[in-house]
Amino acid sequence: MDGADPDRWSAVAADWLDLWGGLAAPLWQVIAEAAGVGPGTKVVDVGCGSGDLLAYVDALGASTAGMDPAPGMVDFARAQIPRADVRLGSAERLPWPDDAFDLATSVNAVQFAEDAHDALLELARVTKPGGLVAVANWAQPELNDLDTIEEAVAHAADLNPIPAGDLRHPGGLETLFTGCDLDIVVAGVVDTPWSVPDDDTLVRAVLLGEDPSTVKAKAATVIRAARPFRTPSGGYRLSNSFRYAIGTYSPPRVLPTMLPPARGRAEGDV
Numbered sequence: 260m261d262g263a264d265p266d267r268w269s270a271v272a273a274d275w276l277d278l279w280g281g282l283a284a285p286l287w288q289v290i291a292e293a294a295g296v297g298p299g300t301k302v303v304d305v306g307c308g309s310g311d312l313l314a315y316v317d318a319l320g321a322s323t324a325g326m327d328p329a330p331g332m333v334d335f336a337r338a339q340i341p342r343a344d345v346r347l348g349s350a351e352r353l354p355w356p357d358d359a360f361d362l363a364t365s366v367n368a369v370q371f372a373e374d375a376h377d378a379l380l381e382l383a384r385v386t387k388p389g390g391l392v393a394v395a396n397w398a399q400p401e402l403n404d405l406d407t408i409e410e411a412v413a414h415a416a417d418l419n420p421i422p423a424g425d426l427r428h429p430g431g432l433e434t435l436f437t438g439c440d441l442d443i444v445v446a447g448v449v450d451t452p453w454s455v456p457d458d459d460t461l462v463r464a465v466l467l468g469e470d471p472s473t474v475k476a477k478a479a480t481v482i483r484a485a486r487p488f489r490t491p492s493g494g495y496r497l498s499n500s501f502r503y504a505i506g507t508y509s510p511p512r513v514l515p516t517m518l519p520p521a522r523g524r525a526e527g528d529v
């Protein structure tokens with residue numbers, strides 16, 4: 260499915276919340292601990308989807324704001340956390356003033372922005388000096404059982420699997436952060452295991468956003484590819500991982516020779 264299309268995300272918002280919403284919970288904990296999230300911490304989550312990270316930090320006492328371009332996702336986020344300031348829009352242009360938050364997060368979303376660099380600069384802009392910016396997405400395919408299934412589905416249709424973007428590989432998020440003058444505070448990989456109780460739920464989740472005839476045609480391939488991950492109870496448990504980076508804004512140092520001439524003194528005067 261086209262991850263940059265808000266209509267597609269709106270159409271699957273209920274299923275996202277139901278099937279995938281809690282996927283990154285182990286990662287939320289890592290981010291919240293790194294940032295010391297507690298009562299009064301101001302947090303914004305960009306590409307907030309159905310609002311699950313926001314619900315988590317709200318329960319820790321944070322004051323929350325969120326942004327997503329898919330109206331269906333925004334509806335679910337607002338319903339989950341009625342007191343959160345959840346708005347419709349894109350990461351590349353946030354509606355909040357400079358220095359508004361202690362922590363700006365974006366999980367499994369900046370890769371859909373037209374320009375991830377611009378999106379990260381916006382996250383940094385709305386974060387207070389000394390605050391933290393946290394970005395995460397799926398780790399490289401070798402660390403994700405879900406990729407094994409998706410590769411099988413692509414090959415069955417004589418297609419090449421969608422290549423994993425740079426941000427999924429070691430060093431990708433770090434390069435993005437450095438390019439935005441963000442110093443990495445901590446970065447790493449978090450296990451995000453995912454379980455479903457039966458074949459139907461597996462197929463519905465893996466083929467999220469596909470039309471019913473495609474789901475029917477691909478179901479057997481999904482179930483066959485997921486066989487190694489089957490549990491004794493008839494469900495499935497996939498080992499997956501997210502890669503994350505948490506950084507703080509450090510503007511480039513201005514050396515004295517780079518400063519403009521002092522006022523009231525002509526260039527060349529000594």
Ligand SMILES: C[S@@+](CC[C@H](N)C(=O)[O-])C[C@H]1O[C@@H](n2cnc3c(N)ncnc32)[C@H](O)[C@@H]1O
Pocket residue numbers: 262263264265268279280283305306307308309311326327328329332348349350351365366367368371372373
């Ligand atoms: C895979 S979902 C992740 C949702 C949520 N962050 C989570 O972890 O459950 C991707 C989300 O990114 C949003 N998205 C797509 N393009 C975006 C953009 N340019 N800026 C911000 N969010 C975007 C989608 O609407 C969708 O809600």
